Each structure stands twice: as structure tokens, then as C-alpha cells.
Amino acid sequence: MFVTRNLIVITLCTGLAACGSTIAEQSLGGAAIGAGAAALTSGSLAQGAAVGAAGNITYCKFNPGRCN
Numbered sequence: 767m768f769v770t771r772n773l774i775v776i777t778l779c780t781g782l783a784a785c786g787s788t789i790a791e792q793s794l795g796g797a798a799i800g801a802g803a804a805a806l807t808s809g810s811l812a813q814g815a816a817v818g819a820a821g822n823i824t825y826c827k828f829n830p831g832r833c834n
Contacts (some may be wrong), residue, residue, distance in 0.1 A: 786822075
């Protein structure tokens with residue numbers, strides 16, 4: 767059950783990743799996704815938001831063509 771739920775969360779987050787054309791939009795999108803994933807997996811919302819924001823900004827920095 768735990769693995770299935772995490773797999774669903776990761777799949778949903780992958781589909782939503784790399785949103786936003788500015789750093790503010792990328793950080794907000796990543797924070798929302800990270801906090802949502804943390805909520806679904808009973809983790810820390812603040813930590814999930816921070817990791818999500820940092821991850822999305824980093825992804826968009828290295829893949830600028832996919833962040834529109």
C-alpha cells in the first residue's frame with residue numbers, strides 16, 4: 767500500500783513538474799507540488815515545499831525548453 771501510494775504521488779508530480787516561465791512561478795509550482803506530495807505521504811509540509819521549489823527551479827535551469 768505504501769509503495770503504491772508513493773508511486774502514484776511521484777507519477778502525478780512528474781506530470782506537473784517544470785511549470786512556470788519565471789523563477790517565482792517555478793518556485794510556487796514546485797512548492798505546491800512538494801507540499802502536496804508531503805501531505806499525501808505524511809511528511810513535513812514545509813520541508814516538502816522547500817524541496818519541491820528547489821527541485822523545480824533546478825530542473826528548469828538545466829532544461830529551459832521544458833519550462834513554459
